[in-house]
Amino acid sequence: MSTRGEYVEKLKAQLDEWNAELDKLEAEVRQADAQLKAKKEEKVAELRRQHDAAKQKLAQIKEATDDAWEELKGGAEEAWTRMKEAFLKARTKFD
Numbered sequence: 001m002s003t004r005g006e007y008v009e010k011l012k013a014q015l016d017e018w019n020a021e022l023d024k025l026e027a028e029v030r031q032a033d034a035q036l037k038a039k040k041e042e043k044v045a046e047l048r049r050q051h052d053a054a055k056q057k058l059a060q061i062k063e064a065t066d067d068a069w070e071e072l073k074g075g076a077e078e079a080w081t082r083m084k085e086a087f088l089k090a091r092t093k094f095d
Contacts, residue, residue, distance in 0.1 A: 004061065004069045011058045011076060018051055021087060028094055043090050050086050054079045 022044065029040040057076040061069050 004064075004066070007069075007073065008058065008062055011054075011061070011080070014080065015051070015055055015058060018047075018054075018083060018087060021091075022047055022051060025090065025094060040094065043093060047083075047086055047090055050079075050083045054083050 025040070025044050025047070029037055029044055032040050054076075057072070057079045061072050061076055064072050
């Protein structure tokens with residue numbers, strides 16, 4: 001089992017990766033035609049909301065007591081799974 005510090009670093013690295021991917025998707029939105037742009041903007045907005053939720057879970061884990069962080073880990077894993085699935089779906093719609 002990983003320590004809280006290792007877990008936080010893993011989650012932070014994933015958030016950074018997703019943030020870079022979001023930046024790429026937003027750049028694609030800016031270059032899309034009007035009809036596609038609206039659809040892509042909506043999808044990117046949803047990804048940003050999920051990204052922010054995952055980021056909030058990370059903050060909660062960082063601030064948690066040693067005993068409480070293990071309990072928060074389950075919620076974080078769920079948020080990460082939703083985010084990963086959303087990115088996979090978004091990427092297929094953007095391609």
